[in-house]
Amino acid sequence: xxxxxxxxxxxxxxxxxxxxxxxxxxxxxxxxxxxxxxxxxxxxxxxxxxxxxxxxxxxxxxxxxxxxxxxxxxxxxxxxxxxxxxxxxxxxxxxxxxxxxxxxxxxxxxxxxxxxxxxxxxxxxxxxxxxxxxxxxxxxxxxxxxxxxxxxxxxxxxxxxxxxxxxxxxxxxxxxxxxxxxxxxxxxxxxxxxxxxxxxxxxxxxxxxxxxxxxxxxxxxxxxxxxxxxxxxxxxxxxxxxxxxxxxxxxxxxxxxxxxxxxxxxxxxxxxxxxxxxxxxxxxxxxxxxxxxxxxxxxxxxxxxxxxxxxxxxxxxxxxxxxxxxxxxxxxxxxxxxxxxxxxxxxxxxxxxxxxxxxxxxxxxxxxxxxxxxxxxxxxxxxxxxxxxxxxxxxxxxxxxxxxxxxxxxxxxxxxxxxxxxxxxxxxxxxxxxxxxxxx
Amino acid sequence: xxxxxxxxxxxxxxxxxxxxxxxxxxxxxxxxxxxxxxxxxxxxxxxxxxxxxxxxxxxxxxxxxxxxxxxxxxxxxxxxxxxxxxxxxxxxxxxxxxxxxxxxxxxxxxxxxxxxxxxxxxxxxxxxxxxxxxxxxxxxxxxxxxxxxxxxxxxxxxxxxxxxxxxxxxxxxxxxxxx
Numbered sequence: 001x002x003x004x005x006x007x008x009x010x011x012x013x014x015x016x017x018x019x020x021x022x023x024x025x026x027x028x029x030x031x032x033x034x035x036x037x038x039x040x041x042x043x044x045x046x047x048x049x050x051x052x053x054x055x056x057x058x059x060x061x062x063x064x065x066x067x068x069x070x071x072x073x074x075x076x077x078x079x080x081x082x083x084x085x086x087x088x089x090x091x092x093x094x095x096x097x098x099x100x101x102x103x104x105x106x107x108x109x110x111x112x113x114x115x116x117x118x119x120x121x122x123x124x125x126x127x128x129x130x131x132x133x134x135x136x137x138x139x140x141x142x143x144x145x146x147x148x149x150x151x152x153x154x155x156x157x158x159x160x161x162x163x164x165x166x167x168x169x170x171x172x173x174x175x176x177x178x179x180x181x182x183x184x185x186x187x188x189x190x191x192x193x194x195x196x197x198x199x200x201x202x203x204x205x206x207x208x209x210x211x212x213x214x215x216x217x218x219x220x221x222x223x224x225x226x227x228x229x230x231x232x233x234x235x236x237x238x239x240x241x242x243x244x245x246x247x248x249x250x251x252x253x254x255x256x257x258x259x260x261x262x263x264x265x266x267x268x269x270x271x272x273x274x275x276x277x278x279x280x281x282x283x284x285x286x287x288x289x290x291x292x293x294x295x296x297x298x299x300x301x302x303x304x305x306x307x308x309x310x311x312x313x314x315x316x317x318x319x320x321x322x323x324x325x326x327x328x329x330x331x332x333x334x335x336x337x338x339x340x341x342x343x344x345x346x347x348x349x350x351x352x353x354x355x356x357x358x359x360x361x362x363x364x365x366x367x368x369x370x371x372x373x374x375x376x377x378x379x380x381x382x383x384x385x386x387x388x389x390x391x392x393x394x395x396x397x398x399x400x401x402x403x404x405x406x407x408x409x410x411x412x413x414x415x416x417x418x419x420x421x422x423x424x425x426x427x428x429x430x431x432x433x434x435x436x437x438x439x440x
Numbered sequence: 441x442x443x444x445x446x447x448x449x450x451x452x453x454x455x456x457x458x459x460x461x462x463x464x465x466x467x468x469x470x471x472x473x474x475x476x477x478x479x480x481x482x483x484x485x486x487x488x489x490x491x492x493x494x495x496x497x498x499x500x501x502x503x504x505x506x507x508x509x510x511x512x513x514x515x516x517x518x519x520x521x522x523x524x525x526x527x528x529x530x531x532x533x534x535x536x537x538x539x540x541x542x543x544x545x546x547x548x549x550x551x552x553x554x555x556x557x558x559x560x561x562x563x564x565x566x567x568x569x570x571x572x573x574x575x576x577x578x579x580x581x582x583x584x585x586x587x588x589x590x591x592x593x594x595x596x597x598x599x600x601x602x603x604x605x606x607x608x609x610x611x612x613x614x615x616x617x618x619x
Contacts, residue, residue: 126518134523137515138537146541150548157551161558165581169479172578191565194572195580197463197476199562201486205493206558209500210551217547224540427583428480 030405037398050393059396060114062370067107072218073254074100082211097159102410106403140228147224166419168193222247236316236377248297251290256362259283263352284349291340316380325376328368335365448590450574451610459585462608463488473590477580499557500550507549512542575614
């Protein structure tokens, strides 16, 4: 059974290949761009962005809602896998958790920069203050602060709890080949894990408990973002259905990204045995289901919106759907909801050349949906003098590109330094398969 | 310098089932200070050892309740006493708007308590442990299973314990010293 752990651990311990180095270099360049874009905002203020009245929320809120959607669906997938019964469980949850963590780190950047004076973000915390100022708990900004903080911490805990035993394996492998420094580094984070059956028992309880807690958290994370919109008086946003719409239409993005990552990962690290065809099949069908759910959300939006008695709301919707906002809206429907439906065909969903573009385009479709809500929701304002367009500035494009590079860099480093798939679950799964074969 | 005192005896197995059977036999023979080690969770062995994971859940539930109470209480105290703001004549104690943070903090505390509680119950972090000195123990995180009988057990005497463990068909039995 030693050869089961080996390829996964080797992928993490072997010296970098050329492809890996080039990818890291590209990501580093992207992160430099991120640094420049963030510095521009910090030094010159948010005037470097293209948003202005009435478009107070531009790229920053689009990207924020989009990254949260990716993190949510990736966490949802990981939590579902952990909560499924033994034997059916697969090893792909580890990098779904890592993708969620990387996405949430990218998302967390936006609400802070968007504050205008980012260095005062701690004012949203409730603590005694010389100015006697306290946060208002009725404000969606305060909910958002707690939402994103809980999301970052809980996602990290979920990932870390599952990682502890694998870090212990890495420690022992590094020690066995005399790499004492690496062994110490892994050993420190493995917290002295020694594989006691008693420890395992409690570990599994804690892991499943946190996985179960992730589910209500996800629902709420996107709901808080949507409530920031719904509590305003903008006709296109002031709707009770908005939280549900944002949660449901967000799912294809994260599942699409995890599917594309899984396909790339199993090729790049030769992990076909661990991320097997059944895993890819499950993911692809989940993406098709998420697309279907998003399609229903769009149908509901159109049906309810055009039956709406209030003329202002109907006008706002028709501007988004039939007017100037039509390309973004129908692009979102096409890429986020309709395109994933091709994955119902078994012949197509087993091919990496199909699932990688479909997954990435589904994520792009969800981005268009966020554009449609955030920017095109304001196409019809109350005052004709206020109807002016929104064009993103280079600083905003830099920020978007930079966070994509940050996301990719975090995943590259995870893939390199820690086991990309859960080794202890793979061991367990293989031992059960062996036992079944012996019984036959 | 005299030898360090013996910590116990470690038997190595290559199958989870053999190790689980060994745990059951040892429990039936009256051993109480014993521990098993495995590269992946073996719930049957944990059951044979009489371990319950329920306390992790109780700790998490208690933490969730405490976190929710503190969060809701803080929101109420800040909004009613420290910094009341009149928003369109709404009462300062507008409790429904305190619910989002209460809900989030409850989840946050439950998750943190599940991790911290699990580690505390397991006596971790503890980077140094005599079990690591057992021969071949590094494979406990890879593909081998171990049963450990502690020298603190009233039944323990070195020859008798070694004889008992050899009877369980292990790959090998080795002595563990405390340093």
